[in-house]
Amino acid sequence: MEQVASRESGAGEAVAVEFRDATKRYPGATDDAVRGLTLEVPAGEICVLVGPSGCGKTTAMRMVNRMVEITDGDILVGDRTVRERGPAELRREIGYVIQQIGLFPHRTIADNIATVPRLLGWERERIDARVDELLGVVGLEREIAERFPAQLSGGQQQRVGVARALAANPGVMLMDEPFGAVDPINRERLQNEFLRLQAELRKTILFVTHDIDEAIKMGDRIAILRQGGRLAQYATPAELLMAPGDDFVEDFVGADRALKRLALMRVSDIDLWEAPLAFPGQATSEVRAKLDGAEVPHPLVIDAERRPLGWMSDSDLAQATVPAQPDTRPDPVVELDDVMRDALSDLLQAETRYSPVVDPQGRLAGVLSVEIISEFLTSDEALVEEHPAPERPLAEAEEAG
Amino acid sequence: MKLAFLDAFTGALDFIFNQREAQTGGVEVGGLGQVADLTLDHVEVSAIALTGSLAIAMPIGVWLGHRGRGELLAVAIGNAGRAVPELALIAFMVAFVGVGLVNVSIALLVLGIPPILTNSFVAIRQVDRDAVEAARGMGMSEPEIVGKVELPLAVPTLMSGVRTAAIAIVATATIAPLAGVVTLGDLILSRNVYGDDGVLAGAILVAVLALVVELALAGVQRLLTPRGVLLQRAPAAV
Amino acid sequence: MNPGVAAHLPLAQGDDFFQERSDTGCVQENGFFCAQWAFENFDRYMSPLLEHIVLVSVSVFAGFAIAIGLAVLSHGRRWLVPPLLGLTGVLYTIPSLAFFILLLPITGFGRTTAIVALTAYTLQIIYRNVVAGLANVPAASKDAGRGMGMTDQQLLWRVELPLAVPELVAGLRIATVSTVAIATLAVFAGAGGLGDPLLKDITFRTNVIVAGGLAILLAIAFDALLVLAGRVASPWRKVRPV
Numbered sequence: 001m002e003q004v005a006s007r008e009s010g011a012g013e014a015v016a017v018e019f020r021d022a023t024k025r026y027p028g029a030t031d032d033a034v035r036g037l038t039l040e041v042p043a044g045e046i047c048v049l050v051g052p053s054g055c056g057k058t059t060a061m062r063m064v065n066r067m068v069e070i071t072d073g074d075i076l077v078g079d080r081t082v083r084e085r086g087p088a089e090l091r092r093e094i095g096y097v098i099q100q101i102g103l104f105p106h107r108t109i110a111d112n113i114a115t116v117p118r119l120l121g122w123e124r125e126r127i128d129a130r131v132d133e134l135l136g137v138v139g140l141e142r143e144i145a146e147r148f149p150a151q152l153s154g155g156q157q158q159r160v161g162v163a164r165a166l167a168a169n170p171g172v173m174l175m176d177e178p179f180g181a182v183d184p185i186n187r188e189r190l191q192n193e194f195l196r197l198q199a200e201l202r203k204t205i206l207f208v209t210h211d212i213d214e215a216i217k218m219g220d221r222i223a224i225l226r227q228g229g230r231l232a233q234y235a236t237p238a239e240l241l242m243a244p245g246d247d248f249v250e251d252f253v254g255a256d257r258a259l260k261r262l263a264l265m266r267v268s269d270i271d272l273w274e275a276p277l278a279f280p281g282q283a284t285s286e287v288r289a290k291l292d293g294a295e296v297p298h299p300l301v302i303d304a305e306r307r308p309l310g311w312m313s314d315s316d317l318a319q320a321t322v323p324a325q326p327d328t329r330p331d332p333v334v335e336l337d338d339v340m341r342d343a344l345s346d347l348l349q350a351e352t353r354y355s356p357v358v359d360p361q362g363r364l365a366g367v368l369s370v371e372i373i374s375e376f377l378t379s380d381e382a383l384v385e386e387h388p389a390p391e392r393p394l395a396e397a398e399e400a401g
Numbered sequence: 402m403k404l405a406f407l408d409a410f411t412g413a414l415d416f417i418f419n420q421r422e423a424q425t426g427g428v429e430v431g432g433l434g435q436v437a438d439l440t441l442d443h444v445e446v447s448a449i450a451l452t453g454s455l456a457i458a459m460p461i462g463v464w465l466g467h468r469g470r471g472e473l474l475a476v477a478i479g480n481a482g483r484a485v486p487e488l489a490l491i492a493f494m495v496a497f498v499g500v501g502l503v504n505v506s507i508a509l510l511v512l513g514i515p516p517i518l519t520n521s522f523v524a525i526r527q528v529d530r531d532a533v534e535a536a537r538g539m540g541m542s543e544p545e546i547v548g549k550v551e552l553p554l555a556v557p558t559l560m561s562g563v564r565t566a567a568i569a570i571v572a573t574a575t576i577a578p579l580a581g582v583v584t585l586g587d588l589i590l591s592r593n594v595y596g597d598d599g600v601l602a603g604a605i606l607v608a609v610l611a612l613v614v615e616l617a618l619a620g621v622q623r624l625l626t627p628r629g630v631l632l633q634r635a636p637a638a639v
Numbered sequence: 640m641n642p643g644v645a646a647h648l649p650l651a652q653g654d655d656f657f658q659e660r661s662d663t664g665c666v667q668e669n670g671f672f673c674a675q676w677a678f679e680n681f682d683r684y685m686s687p688l689l690e691h692i693v694l695v696s697v698s699v700f701a702g703f704a705i706a707i708g709l710a711v712l713s714h715g716r717r718w719l720v721p722p723l724l725g726l727t728g729v730l731y732t733i734p735s736l737a738f739f740i741l742l743l744p745i746t747g748f749g750r751t752t753a754i755v756a757l758t759a760y761t762l763q764i765i766y767r768n769v770v771a772g773l774a775n776v777p778a779a780s781k782d783a784g785r786g787m788g789m790t791d792q793q794l795l796w797r798v799e800l801p802l803a804v805p806e807l808v809a810g811l812r813i814a815t816v817s818t819v820a821i822a823t824l825a826v827f828a829g830a831g832g833l834g835d836p837l838l839k840d841i842t843f844r845t846n847v848i849v850a851g852g853l854a855i856l857l858a859i860a861f862d863a864l865l866v867l868a869g870r871v872a873s874p875w876r877k878v879r880p881v
Contacts, residue, residue, distance in 0.1 A: 067786055092788030102783030106801045106875045116787050148875040164787070174786075406744035483816045484858040486823035488834050489851030496669075496847040572734030576824075579841060589740055589827075604740030608733045615732045 014043040014171045014204045015078030017064060023072035024059055024229065033059045034229030036073065041221065043078075043171075044202040046389050048219035050209055052252070056229025057208045061174050064206060065094045077172055092116055095165030095173035095203070099180045101157050103149040109135075109160055110145040116168040134163040139193060155186040162194070166201075176208045191217060199390035212253055216241070216260055220389045224249050237264060258377055262341035264392055267334055270376050272357055272366025275300040280309070280324040284317055296354055296367050301326045306363040308333060308356040330356050334368050344373055413601035424596045431599065440610060443574055443584035447614075450506055450570045454513030455563065462521025463555075467547050475522035482515020487573040491580050500581030508580070512573055513566040520562020524555035553627045560622035567618055571611050585610065666845070673845045681849075683836065688853055690831035694822045695861065698754050699815050702761030707800075707807075709762075710769040714795060720770060727763035735760060735821045739828035753830035757822060761814035768810025772803025805876060808869035812862050819858040833857075 018041070024034040034056045041047040049057040062068040064075055066087045075082045082090055103112050110131045117127045135142055138159040149157055158179060165173055179187045179194075195218065198205070209215055215222050216237045224232040224240070226248060233245040241257045241264075244250040254260065276290035278299045287299050301309040301322060310326030332346040334357045347355055347370055355368045415421075420432035465471040490511060494504045528551045536550045552559075575586035588595050588603025595603070623631075665673035709727075713719035733741075738756040746752045776799045784794045826834035837850040870877065 065786060067782075088788045088790045090788070091786055096783065096786035098779060098783055098786065100777075100779035102777070102779035102781075104780050104784070104798055104802075105777070106798075106804075106873065115784075115789075119788055119793070150875065161783075409744035480816065480862075483813065484820055484855055484862075486820040486833075486851060486854045488823040488837055489847065489854055492837050492841045492847045493851060495841050496844045497671075568732055568734070572736065575734055575736050586736070589736060600740055601744065604737040607737040608741060611732050611734050611737070612729065615728075 014202055016043045016076075017041045017047075017078075017172055017204055017206065018076040019060070019073070020076065021073035022060070022063055022070055022075050024056070024063060024068055025071045031228045032071075033068075034063065037225075037229060037231055038073075039223055039231065039234045041204055041206065043204050045220040046198065046205040046207055046218055047221045047223060048207045048209060048215040049223050049225060050212060050215040050219075050252075051225035051232075052227070053210060055225040055227050057210075057225050058176050060225070060229055061176060061206050061208050064172070064174055065091045065096060067091075092119055092168060093170050093172070095168075095170040095175075097161050097165045097173065097175040097178040099177040101161040101181065103157055103160060103164075105149050108146050108148060109152070112149070112160060113164045113167050115164060120168055130167060134166055137166070137197065138163045154182050155190065158182055158186075158190060171204060173203050173205045175205060177210070178207075179214075180209070194218075195390045195392070213260070216264070217392070218389055224252060259341060261377070262344060262373070263339060265340040266336070267338050267340055267343050267357055267368060268336040269340070270372065272368055273354075273372060275354070275356075275367045277302055277364075278312060278322045279303075280322050282322045284319060284322055287312070287322060288317060296369075298354065300330070300356060300364070300367070302364055308358065308364055311354075333358055335360070336365055340373065343368060344370070409597070409601055410605075412598040413605055416595070416598040416602040417606070423594050424592075425594055430595055431602070436602075436606065439583070439585045439587065440606065442582075443571070443586075443607075443610065446502070446505065446509070446574045446577060446582060446584055447567070447570045450509030450513055450574070451563075451567055453506065453510050454517050454566055454570070457510070458514040458517035458566075459521050459559075462518040463525055463547060463552070466522040466525025466555075467543070467551060469526070472522070472526070475519050478515050479519030482512065482519075485512065487512060487569075488576060491573065491576050495580050502582050505574075505577045505580045505582045509570050509573055509577075512569045516562045516565040516569065518562075520558055520565070521555075524558035524562070525551050527558060528554045554630060556622065556626045556630065560618065560625065564615060564618045564622075567614055568611060571607070571614055575607050666843075669842070669844055671844060672848050677845055677849050684833070684849060684853060687831055687833050687835045687850075688857070690835075691819070691822055691825075691833045691854070691857065694750070694753055694757060694825055694830060694832055695815065695818050695857075698757035698818055698822075699761055699811065701754065701758040702765055702814060703811060705758070706762050706765035706769060706810075709766050710773065711795065713770065714773060714799075715791070724763070724767060727766050730759040731763040736824050736827055739824065743828065748829035750830045752828040753822070753825040753832070756828070757818050757825070760821060761818060764814050764817075765807070765810045768806045769803055772806030773799050775806065776802045801873075804873050805869065808865055808872070812865045812869075815861045815865060816858045819854060819861060823854055 019037045019039050022034060022037045023032055025032045037060055049060055051057050059068050063070050064077065064082065066082055070083060077094070113131045113134055114127045117130060131145060132142065135145060140156060140159055144152065144156065149160070152160065158181070161178065179190045182190060191214065207218055219237060221234065221236055222240055223234045226232045233240065233249045238261065240249070240253060241261045244253055244257070273295040275296035276287060276294045276299045278287045278301045280301060280303065291297065291299065299312040301312060303309055308330040309324065310330050311328040312322065313327035316323055316326050332350045332352070332355050334343045334346060334355045336357060336359050343355070347368070353369055356364055357366045357368050359365050416431045417436050418433060420429045423430045462475060465475055490508045491505070494508045498504045532550055532554065533546060536546045541549065574584045575589065577584045578587040578590050585603055585607050588599045588606070592600050666676050709723055713723055735756060738759065739752060742752045742756055746755060780798060781794060784798050789797065822832050823834035823837060825832040826838055833850050833854045836846060840846050
């Protein structure tokens with residue numbers, strides 16, 4: 001992913017977005033679409049609006065850029081109320097990404113991306129440079145700049161949609177199920193790339209989705225909405241998973257919320273056990289001595305660089321010296337950086353109780369077991385150190401840097 | 402804008418209602434009797450041609466549309482028909498075939514067939530394929546499908562083609578006198594006999610006739626369109 | 640019966656076009672197509688042809704401008720569409736010859752009358768097609784455009800109308816071909832055109848073929864030109880997914 005080199009002036013700074021008792025009532029409707037929504041999104045964070053179909057989450061998002069007009073209450077973007085700003089002018093400072101993308105079929109990709117800069121009257125060179133930069137940022141080749149939307153795949157179109165929203169470097173972005181129209185594999189890739197992008201750009205983002213897993217993955221804060229646009233709970237993902245406010249939230253989050261928490265953590269986040277260590281050629285009597293009172297009742301053989309070679313079985317222990325190749329292989333070997341949920345899955349799949357954990361260089365850091373994980377989850381101090389969304393572990397298809 | 406044109410129109414109206422002496426002298430022209438005669442002639446000529454066009458073009462168009470074949474042909478004929486200048490057509494008839502009702506009718510057929518053919522084809526093609534599939538699945542025979550499913554659903558576009566043909570025929574019947582068939586157009590073309598008032602009267606009558614025909618056919622369309630189809634928006638004509 | 644059936648004069652005045660014909664046998668016998676006569680006298684058709692081209696071009700262009708204006712007017716005011724369709728429909732229904740004659744007392748003899756009538760005739764098809772084209776603009780593109788900060792006017796001129804171009808061109812093609820055909824009657828309004836030589840000697844076969852043929856060729860030429868213009872104006876249409 002390329003560095004966003006240029007620093008665009010003015011609108012670039014991320015600002016906070018605040019809903020103050022915002023309400024939307026459609027004439028003739030029996031209920032409000034959104035009722036009394038109050039929440040604050042700190043600058044530079046991602047707030048996910050999530051809820052069942054028709055709960056008003058998209059309406060609430062569209063109230064921020066006045067695509068839907070507020071009936072009561074107020075919305076502030078960076079301390080300025082949106083009600084007193086001209087709609088078109090306001091929208092040019094807010095990035096807008098919708099599910100069906102809505103690229104202009106009659107314009108090239110470059111022209112599409114350049115839409116808002118053109119509306120703002122940028123000079124030609126500045127626009128061209130920015131388009132070029134953005135194509136790199138969203139991971140598209142420069143050659144597609146002169147193509148038309150009909151020639152791009154769904155995933156590519158989605159990226160262009162994001163690039164287009166970023167073009168004028170807005171401080172706030174509104175995204176309505178932006179990855180919804182893509183297949184699950186591409187969706188995951190797009191989510192990961194977007195989080196990496198956000199790590200650099202740090203924009204204030206309002207993100208709408210109906211998928212609670214996407215919300216937990218993408219959100220620094222999550223706002224769960226009920227029917228009629230009423231706020232059920234506004235919390236960080238960890239809080240939401242550990243302390244759902246009521247039955248509705250609990251149902252919506254899902255019965256597997258404990259497992260969902262594991263997706264938020266890395267192996268390095270918890271305290272590991274220690275196993276008695278053995279070196280090849282060492283006298284087994286020494287090893288046997290260490291076994292008393294050890295957390296892990298099996299010795300682990302490691303080499304000179306502390307790399308795990310395997311577990312010693314009883315027959316291994318009966319020998320005079322520690323073998324270089326123990327009876328039991330060390331697999332599955334887990335890495336410190338691994339997502340906790342994936343580590344648990346590996347353990348369960350291999351049907352082993354213990355797994356050596358290594359650092360990025362392959363050196364032993366500790367031992368992981370299913371019990372450690374379940375102990376951790378049920379302990380009172382399990383308020384995990386919340387990572388901001390862009391720094392959460394991402395399930396990778398290929399290893400990134 | 403000079404108000405003189407008001408005089409012209411008054412004169413034309415007078416021509417319609419009152420007889421007067423011909424410019425060439427001798428005979429009486431104008432008046433409701435002659436107007437009625439000419440109008441009837443015009444309607445007769447047009448009706449013959451329209452009926453003929455319908456009889457020839459609609460079955461072909463419907464059948465082609467039902468089978469889904471010959472799209473290129475149907476569309477090409479429609480386009481070609483639009484390009485034929487009516488005056489040239491009548492002239493062609495006069496120069497190559499001669500004068501008389503038969504020849505004029507052929508010319509009118511040439512103008513009336515394309516819009517009906519094309520629109521019939523398109524109208525049937527546009528019918529919801531799912532409805533046709535369902536009908537076939539329920540055991541309807543092909544002719545039954547055409548008659549009970551496709552045609553009723555195709556009425557708006559079909560009738561729009563008929564209206565286009567009717568207007569083209571009524572319009573060309575106006576210059577039929579050039580080929581020896583007397584219609585309301587005679588008033589326009591024989592200024593030396595009917596005078597300026599007659600010419601204008603002829604134009605007024607032809608225009609009114611065309612509008613009446615259009616309204617009548619629109620009424621027929623309304624009657625023939627099934628209630629369910631009326632509730633949808635009618636597709637644009639070709 | 641009615642007097643004045645056979646012999647009649649067209650309203651247009653003009654020089655004696657065909658009094659001079661070369662005395663070849665073909666012409667005497669009024670053969671199917673006398674190539675030599677046609678070749679020698681071709682220049683006599685040039686002026687009517689030019690008049691014809693001017694009539695069609697001006698009328699279609701005027702019709703295009705007015706129809707777009709009407710479409711912009713009725714954009715966002717859907718209640719205007721049926722009455723406008725009705726109004727342009729009436730203009731379309733009135734047979735062109737009658738229309739020319741009806742205009743004569745108002746606009747007099749000559750090109751203006753013809754152009755007014757021809758323009759009126761094109762309005763319905765162009766208007767209807769532009770409206771249909773505007774209705775087919777993808778809703779997502781409109782939402783995105785508005786959400787990015789385009790005003791309604793900007794949206795209309797930068798997104799909606801350009802995307803309606805294919806339908807517009809289709810309507811222009813139909814209108815143009817029809818106008819070429821109808822303009823042969825412009826001679827009755829005193830505006831010349833290819834109807835002029837046609838009417839001068841309606842029994843002379845070669846004349847009919849040349850004049851009529853030129854009209855048809857002209858229609859084909861205009862149509863091809865518009866197809867080309869349409870392709871240039873909508874480059875995004877011919878691309879296929881890569």
